[in-house]
Amino acid sequence: xxxxxxxxxxxxxxxxxxxxxxxxxxxxxxxxxxxxxxxxxxxxxxxxxxxxxxxxxxxxxxxxxxxxxxxxxxxxxxxxxxxxxxxxxxxxxxxxxxxxxxxxxxxxxxxxxxxxxxxxxxxxxxxxxxxxxxxxxxxxxxxxxxxxxxxxxxxxxxxxxxxxxxxxxxxxxxxxxxxxxxxxxxxxxxxxxxxxxxxxxxxxxxxxxxxxxxxxxxxxxxxxxxxxxxxxxxxxxxxxxxxxxxxxxxxxxxxxxxxxxxxxxxxxxxxxxxxxxxxxxxxxxxxxxxxxxxxxxxxxxxxxxxxxxxxxxxxxxxxxxxxxxxxxxxxxxxxxxxxxxxxxxxxxxxxxxxxxxxxxxxxxxxxxxxxxxxxxxxxxxxxxxxxxxxxxxxxxxxxxxxxxxxxxxxxxxxxxxxxxxxxxxxxxxxxxxxxxxxxxxxxxxxxxxxxxxxxxxxxxxxxxxxxxxxxxxxxxxxxxxxxxxxxxxxxxxxxxxxxxxxxxxxxxxxxxxxxxxxxxxxxxxxxxxxxxxxxxxxxxxxxxxxxxxxxxxxxxxxxxxxxxxxxxxxxxxxxxxxxxxxxxxxxxxxxxxxxxxxxxxxxxxxxxxxxxxxxxxxxxxxxxxxxxxxxxxxxxxxxxxxxxxxxxxxxxxxxxxxxxxxxxxxxxxxxxxxxxxxxxxxxxxxxxxxxxxxx
Numbered sequence: 068x069x070x071x072x073x074x075x076x077x078x079x080x081x082x083x084x085x086x087x088x089x090x091x092x093x094x095x096x097x098x099x100x101x102x103x104x105x106x107x108x109x110x111x112x113x114x115x116x117x118x119x120x121x122x123x124x125x126x127x128x129x130x131x132x133x134x135x136x137x138x139x140x141x142x143x144x145x146x147x148x149x150x151x152x153x154x155x156x157x158x159x160x161x162x163x164x165x166x167x168x169x170x171x172x173x174x175x176x177x178x179x180x181x182x183x184x185x186x187x188x189x190x191x192x193x194x195x196x197x198x199x200x201x202x203x204x205x206x207x208x209x210x211x212x213x214x215x216x217x218x219x220x221x222x223x224x225x226x227x228x229x230x231x232x233x234x235x236x237x238x239x240x241x242x243x244x245x246x247x248x249x250x251x252x253x254x255x256x257x258x259x260x261x262x263x264x265x266x267x268x269x270x271x272x273x274x275x276x277x278x279x280x281x282x283x284x285x286x287x288x289x290x291x292x293x294x295x296x297x298x299x300x301x302x303x304x305x306x307x308x309x310x311x312x313x314x315x316x317x318x319x320x321x322x323x324x325x326x327x328x329x330x331x332x333x334x335x336x337x338x339x340x341x342x343x344x345x346x347x348x349x350x351x352x353x354x355x356x357x358x359x360x361x362x363x364x365x366x367x368x369x370x371x372x373x374x375x376x377x378x379x380x381x382x383x384x385x386x387x388x389x390x391x392x393x394x395x396x397x398x399x400x401x402x403x404x405x406x407x408x409x410x411x412x413x414x415x416x417x418x419x420x421x422x423x424x425x426x427x428x429x430x431x432x433x434x435x436x437x438x439x440x441x442x443x444x445x446x447x448x449x450x451x452x453x454x455x456x457x458x459x460x461x462x463x464x465x466x467x468x469x470x471x472x473x474x475x476x477x478x479x480x481x482x483x484x485x486x487x488x489x490x491x492x493x494x495x496x497x498x499x500x501x502x503x504x505x506x507x508x509x510x511x512x513x514x515x516x517x518x519x520x521x522x523x524x525x526x527x528x529x530x531x532x533x534x535x536x537x538x539x540x541x542x543x544x545x546x547x548x549x550x551x552x553x554x555x556x557x558x559x560x561x562x563x564x565x566x567x568x569x570x571x572x573x574x575x576x577x578x579x580x581x582x583x584x585x586x587x588x589x590x591x592x593x594x595x596x597x598x599x600x601x602x603x604x605x606x607x608x609x610x611x612x613x614x615x616x617x618x619x620x621x622x623x624x625x626x627x628x629x630x631x632x633x634x635x636x637x638x639x640x641x642x643x644x645x646x647x648x649x650x651x652x653x654x655x656x657x658x659x660x661x662x663x664x665x666x667x668x669x670x671x672x673x674x675x676x677x678x679x680x681x682x683x684x685x686x687x688x689x690x691x692x693x694x695x696x697x698x699x700x701x702x703x704x705x706x707x708x709x710x711x712x713x714x715x716x717x718x719x720x721x722x723x724x725x726x727x728x729x730x731x732x733x734x735x736x737x738x739x740x741x742x743x744x745x746x747x748x749x750x751x752x753x754x755x756x757x758x759x760x761x762x
Contacts, residue, residue, distance in 0.1 A: 110151070271314060335376075492560050707729040
């Protein structure tokens, strides 16, 4: 174990900036600022004690010593000199006038109090997790070189559950992983490199993540054993690391565990033997992990077992597990990614987009209170552009949470720059009209619209054991941005982007301006040279990287876009198509149903139109395809040019790593352009109005 921990220490030494991500804690060179900061940090007093408070103290000592070159004296009581005071609502008593009723369990206050005798910065939480989040917030302010003189900050997270889902397998591989192998597993056993897991916990906690599932939702035979006594001690070891940073550990479970490891002949949720087995299993898990978060379940989709085998529904399946976890406060996170992957896509009445709503809407009100339905942001599968899932807001009596994908499965696989925070903002701000105008998705998933007992946002992780965590160094911004947006969906994309850039690369104005704008532009750039007007897919089957216009996972059964010599797109209207538009509340249903009001960026998601159909921009569909793909290549090339302006302003390793990725992206964008444009030129027979070369 010591050797493996030394591997992490070597990473920190050899790849210091890349490994540190946004927790750089660079030494402050500005003497006047340094002098000003140092006066605040002579002492560090902790008036509360827990493993989480210990993490807060440790992070503060690391950050202060790195940035200021000082080591504060530590005490368990307030001293006469200036300093930082950590405390909870219980431990701080009447030492400062704070209304802790304003805070939720993870909320905190950062407050500067100056008297003639001394100056103090209070980091206070209702619970110890709030103190930890306050510590990270203070260090973020210092990294961004903010003044400490008049701090008066009160923060509450908007979402209860702020979660990362790992799709890691115990052989060390990661399904849809683009940054190396798992940090948790290798060779069908747990890694012993616990220092790296702790550093990962620090990164997550710094942006407010409070839940993590550590194995793939597609649970294979070996991962099924994670809930057995042979592996639970190791799970508990990892859970202890996350616990110290305010993060609960969850496990994805095999719905057929009773058959696989329980020596039963059935997994029928209404079978008393099955019910009893899961109750006993829950007791065993909580003996090892008292604060275990619960189960993530993918059932009856893409060949995974589930209640359908026994003619039961999803509520039957989820509730059986929920009953087992309920005495311990555990949750069942039941994924709504359910569709028949073997259906014949040549039949235009078949529509995968309908599946989640059709399966789950009739079950509203039937799920137990500790079940949360985890719904993908769109009805398809994390495409660069697709409609928001109509299931959001459709189940008033059921807990719901959002599922995003940080790992860039369909958006360049961390070989291309594609910053997803602007996309996520659009989705969270989307008005569902579930309770009339002013019913955005963010108010459904934060629980406020329907007063849900449990709710939140989850996302599929983009990290692996690469020295920089995410393969593409700039992809670190997606992980950071997810955490910050999940904490507060009202933050602007620009605010989050600037925060990350300042912490990751420092205060140089040109660096901040260029990197921030590159990030903010990148989603639209990627969309321009890939899938137009919401049509989606067009990627190679299986690995999902690179253009393949007719690519489809189950390729013998057609494509998603129904392009022929006359036109392109999927007719999802009630009038003439699959009827999918009717799944939305009336205002959105009417908007999407009519060609005149359907947004251009989703036109081909909702309608099959001739290539000569004119968009609201005045362009025809075919000309839009040609134009955006040429434009996207030019924009991708400009990303590289903009990055080269920063040579010498960024450490060489990160500069070269990012340059190499951007050059690959520029070259690959040309492949996208040429394959897409050629396909549709040959399909439509319509020339480019600008007479550019299309092969």
